[in-house]
Amino acid sequence: MKAARLYGKQDLRLEEVPMPEVKPGEVLIKVKAVGICGSDLSRYTKLGPKFPEKGPLVWGHEFSGEVAEVGEGVTSYKAGDHVTACPALPCFECEYCKKGEYARCMTLEVIGAVRDGAFAEYIALPERNLVPLPKSVSFEQAALIEPTCVCFHGLYKLNMQPGDDVAVMGCGPIGLLAIQSAKVFGAKRIIAIDIMEEKLEWAKACGATDVVLSKIDDYDSARNGVLDVTNGRGVDVVIESGGTPVTSAQVLGLGCKGAKVLYLGIPYGDITIPREYFEKIGRSELTIYGAWNAIQQGFPGKPWTSVVAFLEKGMLDFSPIITHRYPLDEIEEVFKANYERKTLFGKILFFPEGVEK
Incomplete structure (x- = not known):
């Protein structure tokens, strides 16, 4: 073969x-x-x-x-x-x-x-x-289904609630699947962030309600864009799916007080976090979640049966x-x-x- x-x-x-x-x-x-x-x-x-x-x-x-x-x-x-x-x-x-x-x-x-x-x-x-x-x-x-289960596994871990505002940093395939997953989980607002306008168009096709064009030469552009959309509040759930050293630090500045930050991306490089962003963990009482793979009790677990069910019902559509x-x-x-x-x-x-x- x-x-x-x-x-x-x-x-x-x-x-x-x-x-x-x-x-x-x-x-x-x-x-x-x-x-x-x-x-x-x-x-x-x-x-x-x-x-x-x-x-x-x-x-x-x-x-x-x-x-x-x-x-x-x-x-x-x-x-x-x-x-x-x-x-x-x-x-x-x-x-x-x-x-x-x-x-x-x-x-x-x-x-x-x-x-x-x-x-x-x-x-x-x-x-x-x-x-x-x-x-x-x-x-x-x-x-x-497998990469979508990665997103579901993470959202189940942080116990996302219907009505949450969500920011997704990075609109590659995992980010786009995270947008669809957040929509299924009942997100009220989904803010997609990327440095490429083409990817933000894909994000809107996947269900993003708002988009922020981040800039490579402006570290604070992602945070400022999210604060503009949320009237200075920030979001309840932040999903890092860019998988770069920069986005891995930037996501710490996007949440509201008590926000949950989920790391799905894998940054193949060392991360330097500005003090102002790192202090958000303590001063805003953020909860940081790491999610690895897509397997839970009842191997392979709930993410798999859930994603299949949502696909069958037409609530997920990966065509875009x-x-x-x-x-x-x-x-x-x-x-x-x-x-x-x-x-x-x-x-x-x-x-x-x-x-x-």
């Missing part, structure tokens, strides 16, 4: 590889749609494989597909079922896993890092990682977020173009069976 394996920084190769072995308790899935995660781009551009000593592995972890074969002992699925899958691989044995806190697993890993992932025609995974899909939900939409669709055959060129910043991307999806013209 065809699959894309990561050999090193800027070294992703589409190759012919053996079909996955279906072990007892596992399910073979024919991949229908698979997306690029922001973490994929960071590994491609800066970091390379997490465990290079394991050799090149099939990459990718945001996907949907159809059950092709079930292994011995599998009882919940049959050939032809539509599924997505949680890519997380907790140990289920450490102190955190035993409490159902799987996102805190001592040895938590994901597919594509320690076992083959989904940039391929087929993938095999344990039965417990699969999530069933109603056939009314398209494979294209279902490929974005998906900007590019390619056959899997073009994956090398697409990653290279993204690295060279030749195109402005939202969410990129690959289709192993090809893209309908």
Whole structure:
């Protein structure tokens, strides 16, 4: 079968590889749609494989597909079922896993890092990682369930309330999904912040009620924009989804007294926080939340069943977020173009069976 394996920084190769072995308790899935995660781009551009000593592995972890074969002992699925899958691989044995806190697993890993992932025609995974899909939900939409679950996991942690005002810093795919998630959770006002006007247009299409064009050369522009929109109050919930050292500091200045700040982005660099912003934690009595992955009790947990239900009811729609669709055959060129910043991307999806013209 065809699959894309990561050999090193800027070294992703589409190759012919053996079909996955279906072990007892596992399910073979024919991949229908698979997306690029922001973490994929960071590994491609800066970091390379997490465990290079394991050799090149099939990459990718945001996907949907159809059950092709079930292994011995599998009882919940049959050939032809539509599924997505949680890519997380907790140990289920450490102190955190035993409490159902799987996102805190001592040895938590994901597919594509320690076992083959989904940039391929087929993938095999344990039965417990699969999530069933109603056939009314398209494979294209279902490929974005995993990153949306990341947002839901964070919002469940901070116990967001209907009527809250929310600011989302950074309008890449995770930020756009956070906007849709906040809307489903009942946000009254959603303020989207980014340095690119094009991304703010995407944010409005996803449900942002207000937008703030931040400026690279004006550190306080995000805060001032939010204060203007909220008449000097600030917001109840702040979501950092930009994943940069600057935005990771700026978000501390956007909340009202007692606001909740949720970090979803991953800044691959050291963060310097101006004193005025850092003091907001104490002086405004902020509560800071970190959210990692998308797994909770009842593995993979409530975010997964919730996102599937909202998709089925039409309360989530990822169409404005998906900007590019390619056959899997073009994956090398697409990653290279993204690295060279030749195109402005939202969410990129690959289709192993090809893209309908």
